[in-house]
Amino acid sequence: MIQRREWLQQAGAASAMLTLGQRASAQHAASGDYKALVCVFLFGGNDGNNMVVPLGDAYADYAKARSPSGLAVAQDQLVALGEESGTARHGLHPALRPLESLWAKQRLAMLFNTGPLIEPINRAGYLKAAARPDNLFSHADQQEFAQALAGSNSAGTGWGFRLAREAGFGGPRLPSLVSFSGNQRFLQGDVRQALVLPARGNFGIAGNGTDPVAAARMVAFRTMWAGTASAIGAQAGAIVDSALSAASFVNPILNATSPLTTEPFVALKSDISQQLLRVARLIEARDAIGNPRQVFFVSMGGYDTHVNQRTDQERLLGELGAALRAFHDATEALGVADRVTAFTMSDFARTLKVNTGGGTDHGWGSHHLIMGGAVRGQRSYGVFPTLAPGGPDDAGNEGRWIPTTAYDQYVATLARWFGAGPDALREVAPNLARFKTADLGFMA
């Protein structure tokens, strides 16, 4: 069922005609045709309104909504991001200061007000209940939409899976789809299992010895898991099989101590930093792994800041900024910064309006960050919303921004850079055709 479409056009017609196995060969990866995408998911709904704040006149709108309750970030605290043109129109939350120099080096871009959409929609259309994603403002549903680009009721595949499938899904050693953050909708697929690896510790099974008794026990264990009748057993069996097939190969890579990847992370302890460190190690081992494309999923939780947002979001963004910066520095040290792109996604943004607990409630469209050497950085993309509750961008009266850019467009722009042709893009981003632009232009 694996259908390969126009893929890797840049690599030329010859490579497009290669079989799956050939394309996955180590030589191919070593030849310089290598790319990795890293989805950094911020679970809980990151408040984009405090992550990217307008400077100048528009700051007054922001301050009007957020200053009386004390949630506004003061203008002089923001990390002003000067654009190529020289003027700084927006500032980053100060906890993201580690990313400031990446912006200046044109390795960081911002995409404004993007989120789940089925078709373009405005306030009038929203109020008339035009087609819109099911169960807006619900965590589980919007996380699933972000990761599947489809409604949560469909038992559909994740877009990470579809993208990896379109790219050939990797060679015999490892699948090209790897999560350091548990099982997620992003990874769901109907063929070959994605690999879910631990952010810390070893990956393997106890008692996997080579003596005849241990070997016979492992044979029996695998036989038992291979032959179950129920749907649950069959799925679990496939997971066990893919884990055992990968373990002895990948465990040494996870625990490698090369300074190129280890040093940028040496001062960091957060869980997101450990996940990204191991992503960097898998990228470092790309030739041994032999997959010309790798798709990674990492995440952090805690962004559901209904109360005490000021302290909590500052801590979270602090961990995020430091980890992203270390990851970028590692890819730079490996000489692959222009082949690796990391980007954020989240459930939704949060209401501009503050609640009585010093926090904010569930919103919709949000701002996101794209980082890497192939990013056309030091620029922002999309349309910044008018920060007015009940205003033209609000789905209600609390400042829940109706996205002006669809997640499908965001993902398609990344996927095109990754090598997907038009047919593959439609598979990866099924709502794309209903939007004017398939390429937002933030990737080289």
Add this chain to the structure above:
Amino acid sequence: MKRALALTAAAVVALLVGCATTQRPDRIDSVDMNAPPRESPADTMRLLEQSSFGPTPQMVERVRRQGFASYLDEQFRLKVSVMPPLKPVDNDVNKLCEQGDPGKLCRRDHYSQFQVQTRFFQNALTQPDQLRQRVAFALGQIFVVSARKNNRAYAMSRYQQLLLDDAFGNYRQLLADVTLSPMMGQYLDLANNEKLDPKRGVAPNENYAREVLQLFSVGLVQLNPDGTPRLGAEGKPLPTYGGEEIKEFARAFTGWTYPTAPGAKPKPRNPGYFDARLIAVPAGHDAGPKTLLDGQRIRGSANPQVDLDAALDNIFMHRNVGPFMARRLIQHLTTSNPAPDYIERVSRVFDDNGRGVRGDLKAVVRAILLDPSARGDAVASSNFGKLREPVLYITGVMRALGATSDGVDLIGQSAGMEENVFVAPTVFNFFPPDYEVMGTGMNAPELAIVDSTTSLKRADFAWRLIFGKPIAPDPNVPGAVGTSLSLVAWEPLAAEPALLVDKLDALLLHQSLPAPTREAVLQAVAKVPARDAALRVKTAAYLMVAGPQYQIQR
């Protein structure tokens, strides 16, 4: 064919009597153990898998003679097991646990879930009120709070005790107790939720309003009594409520704060204190009229309790609650994919227990467990049943094999399999109820946390218990016994691998091991030299519990 069939049940018990166990006698009723059994061993084991933390040979024999209805009646009556009655501690860890907290024991005991989790496992392994604990464990995964937001042990202990106390009560009482519990009040921000303040530009917090509707009661879409969605004109499910209702409920839920700590000065917004229910703060309450589910309007009261009661009544009376709770509880107890008629029979009991009472959880639990689709020696469909979630996998193996544990080691074991009990990642629990097996349309909630890493951790739990050295008692835990398992009593069977495997099949799988799987186990056992009886037993036991037949409860 299977030689184990020739063994009498009495022989099974005799074999296992030698196994070390600290289980307390659960003979509250007197049951004549010489009487002929009324129930089959297989169906009894299945009932105990669904209604306890795992069958023990002793319980199987007892319940077979007692009969299912009296077993359930007895379980409903048994004394409630106790979570640790910890004293409240200061919110500031540094006040209680200043320097001189060697080994960080003060932090471990009061600002982590250590004491609550170890007690949870001890109770699950040994206390007689198995069904109550099992239902409370299920309720705790529906009415989720998490130590991720509040790590104070006393607060969680109170909340888990509440669920144990209310497990066989009425849903309406449970809903009220959960809503006003300080642990939930903090987790979903009902505590210190105040009315609109235009001066500060702040509005009521929507968190509890949204989640009580979506996760604890009615759910996102309107349901038929059999749990299927009610469809609108275009064939799409009809939403149960929208954003406006959430805002109205958020207003109804204003005007509550934490109880005042002893010796503290009462404030309109008390700091977190988790020893008693939230208290009303009329000044913070929005007294205006509200429009709730199904357009029901309430006048609004200056008394927060009046509005809260009206809001909870509005939720409780909604027709969705029966099918919603029926499906959730069935999925936690018996099967991931209940047929609509099964859900309907249970939701009718929720609506009316036969004596005109709505929301009787005892009647609901009885209906779930005694339903014809859950009973019988074997399941009708290969897809009946559920994957054992990590906690039930751990306790099931340990109870069946007669292992002992103080729970200390089990905390890390369950956490490694992504079910760190009482520390759920979010209010959506460790796994979602509608998680689907790709391409089949089948639900398998517990499968959501099975991945490359955790699938191996599950096998490694079995490995560590069966092949590993006993876990020594932690000298820093009073009364610790460590974790250990002895399979010595099985060693006489090692000379005959087929007999060994068949007896394990009877103990663990109610004799459902398929022939090819049995063959695979036998081959592995036969590779072990006959002189190493212990290794043969361990090899067989490991494969039996690490394989899919045991991991999936049928």
